[in-house]
Amino acid sequence: MHIYDSVKKQKLPFEPITPSKASIYVCGPTVYDDAHLGHARSSLSFDLLARILKALRYDVTMVKNFTDIDDKIIKKVQESKQSLEEITTYYIARYLEDMRALGVQESDIEPKATESLEAMESMIQALIDRDIAYVTDDGDVYFDVSKDEKYGSISKMVGDDEDNQSRVEHTSQKRNPKDFALWKACHGDEDICFDTNFSKGRPGWHIECSAMIEKHFTGNNQYSIDIHGGGADLLFPHHENEASQSRCATGHELAKYWMHNGFVNINGEKMSKSLGNSFFVKDALNIYDGEILRNYLISIHYRNDFNFNEEDLLNSKKRLDKLYRLKKRITPTKASKPNIAFQKAIMEAMGDDLNISVALATIEDMISATNDKFDENPKDKGLKKETLANIEFLDEILGIGGKEPFSYFQIGIDEDTKNKIELLIKQRDEAKKAKDYTASDAIRDKLTAMGIATMDTADGTVWEKI
RNA sequence: GGAGCCAUCGCCAAGUUGGUAAGGCCGUAGAUUGCAAAUCUGCUAUUCACCAGUUCGAGUCUGGUUGGCUCCUCCA
Numbered sequence: 001m002h003i004y005d006s007v008k009k010q011k012l013p014f015e016p017i018t019p020s021k022a023s024i025y026v027c028g029p030t031v032y033d034d035a036h037l038g039h040a041r042s043s044l045s046f047d048l049l050a051r052i053l054k055a056l057r058y059d060v061t062m063v064k065n066f067t068d069i070d071d072k073i074i075k076k077v078q079e080s081k082q083s084l085e086e087i088t089t090y091y092i093a094r095y096l097e098d099m100r101a102l103g104v105q106e107s108d109i110e111p112k113a114t115e116s117l118e119a120m121e122s123m124i125q126a127l128i129d130r131d132i133a134y135v136t137d138d139g140d141v142y143f144d145v146s147k148d149e150k151y152g153s154i155s156k157m158v159g160d161d162e163d164n165q166s167r168v169e170h171t172s173q174k175r176n177p178k179d180f181a182l183w184k185a186c187h188g189d190e191d192i193c194f195d196t197n198f199s200k201g202r203p204g205w206h207i208e209c210s211a212m213i214e215k216h217f218t219g220n221n222q223y224s225i226d227i228h229g230g231g232a233d234l235l236f237p238h239h240e241n242e243a244s245q246s247r248c249a250t251g252h253e254l255a256k257y258w259m260h261n262g263f264v265n266i267n268g269e270k271m272s273k274s275l276g277n278s279f280f281v282k283d284a285l286n287i288y289d290g291e292i293l294r295n296y297l298i299s300i301h302y303r304n305d306f307n308f309n310e311e312d313l314l315n316s317k318k319r320l321d322k323l324y325r326l327k328k329r330i331t332p333t334k335a336s337k338p339n340i341a342f343q344k345a346i347m348e349a350m351g352d353d354l355n356i357s358v359a360l361a362t363i364e365d366m367i368s369a370t371n372d373k374f375d376e377n378p379k380d381k382g383l384k385k386e387t388l389a390n391i392e393f394l395d396e397i398l399g400i401g402g403k404e405p406f407s408y409f410q411i412g413i414d415e416d417t418k419n420k421i422e423l424l425i426k427q428r429d430e431a432k433k434a435k436d437y438t439a440s441d442a443i444r445d446k447l448t449a450m451g452i453a454t455m456d457t458a459d460g461t462v463w464e465k466i
Numbered sequence: 467g468g469a470g471c472c473a474u475c476g477c478c479a480a481g482u483u484g485g486u487a488a489g490g491c492c493g494u495a496g497a498u499u500g501c502a503a504a505u506c507u508g509c510u511a512u513u514c515a516c517c518a519g520u521u522c523g524a525g526u527c528u529g530g531u532u533g534g535c536u537c538c539u540c541c542a
Contacts, residue, residue: 002482009470011482026542027542028542029541029542030540030541035542036542037542038541038542039542040542041542042542043542045542070540071540072540072541155469155470155537155538156469156470157468157469157470157537157538205540230542231541231542232471232536232537232542233536233537233540233541233542234541234542235470235537236469236537236538237537237538237539238541260542261542262536262542263535263536263542264542265535270535270536272541299478299479299490300478300479301479301480304472304479305471305472305535305536307478311477311478311491312477312478312491314491315477315478315490315491315492316478316490316491318490318491319489319490319491322490325504325505329505349480352482355480355481356480357479357480357481357488357489357490358480358481358488358489360479360480360489360490361479361480361488361489361490362489363489364489364490365489368505368506371504371505371506372505372506372507374505375498375505375506376506432500435500437500437501440500440501441500441501441502444501444502444503448503453503453504454502454503454504455502455503455504455505456499456502456503456504457504457505462504464503464504
């Protein structure tokens with residue numbers, strides 16, 4: 001297995017800190033709104049990673065957190081009259097529901113920041129004790145960036161502050177503009193506060209992840225975890241800060257490998273609230289089936305930017321259709337063992353930093369070669385069993401092809417319509433038998449108008465929703 | 467201002483350590499079909515934004531030009 005380390009900027013062989021085990025921590029969402037396509041892509045990227053590692057027999061521990069204390073959530077609490085817990089519980093459930101629809105396997109641990117406050121407090125306290133963090137008169141706690149000589153090693157953001165025209169607002173209480181908050185003291189009575197030795201307040205964003213990693217992973221004396229993942233936008237400052245505070249608190253590096261997934265753009269524009277083009281997963285799921293969306297979202301390498309548009313989605317759906325048409329040809333049958341060469345080719349592609357393009361090309365190869373053989377001998381039982389095993393293998397590795405093939409082509413069609421379609425097809429078959437092609441073609445036109453395509457096969461007519 | 471990424475067929479998109487351009491969509495010709503659809507087969511970039519260099523040899527390395535994009539503020 002090779003993965004691209006976005007800190008070292010090169011593809012490296014995956015050598016876990018503990019042989020045959022893989023510990024992964026992915027920055028999850030801040031739960032104050034529904035999940036958008038960007039969340040989906042991140043989730044899907046690391047879902048693929050976990051699936052491959054599992055198939056390679058690694059004992060994978062996947063942790064994806066929920067940031068459930070945050071200024072944006074607090075703002076929502078103040079606006080909505082709901083409690084923080086009501087809001088976060090709701091959006092966590094919504095997030096999990098959306099990801100499930102996309103076929104994302106559940107993480108082993110899904111920690112919440114609010115459940116890890118003790119770990120945060122002790123980490124902050126350790127940093128204060130070592131004089132790496134300082135408490136201001138207001139009770140805020142800041143991390144003193146100048147105390148960590150390795151600060152900047154993650155993002156390579158070497159900051160000469162004189163020249164830095166960043167738009168960071170400088171707080172007067174900070175010793176250094178680059179210092180970041182570990183703890184924010186609360187000011188009003190309505191604030192959401194937690195009591196600690198240093199002040200009443202709430203944690204900064206960065207410390208949440210560091211603390212949750214220390215809480216859930218043991219690591220070794222060099223690293224806490226193998227892989228730390230997240231969106232490309234988190235590299236700086238979030239991951240830089242995480243790495244720095246963890247390094248200073250634990251004496252070793254946070255992660256051996258860093259992986260970052262690219263963005264999702266909508267029709268060429270970055271998705272953002274200010275542009276008003278956020279595309280929520282739930283809205284996409286209203287239009288497209290989860291598996292079709294998944295197939296589309298994983299079809300482009302996780303590090304590339306993803307330009308979401310309907311044309312490409314339909315294109316990728318056509319590839320999935322072909323897989324399911326093949327599955328129709330072999331149904332019903334029982335799976336035997338997947339073809340070894342096929343399995344190996346897929347694993348090699350995906351083992352190369354999740355090279356999905358090569359994997360998809362391998363699938364196309366398999367599909368056309370198998371169709372070719374079935375054209376010769378439609379009843380090849382051995383091939384049917386192997387093909388089903390191949391497809392089940394794809395379901396395991398990529399999370400596609402797991403549906404019953406006839407229902408796949410009938411997604412979104414209700415029982416009444418289905419019965420109507422099947423009646424028409426029966427009438428058409430009778431007309432065909434009587435060689436009344438004018439009548440049979442008229443029925444086919446009617447079906448086409450309904451958005452239904454028909455296919456005459458040796459075993460009778462089958463139909464698909466176009 | 468600072469840091470970094472990208473540019474391959476009409477569209478999407480692969481391309482290990484440089485060795486002579488995967489795959490899909492679309493298009494097109496054919497096999498098959500009552501006709502279609504589905505399926506299969508053939509064709510579809512002498513060329514990788516542009517210029518120069520290194521090399522026996524570069525899409526792949528170096529320098530430059532142009533054009534996109536991201537981060538430096540919450541962000542997946």
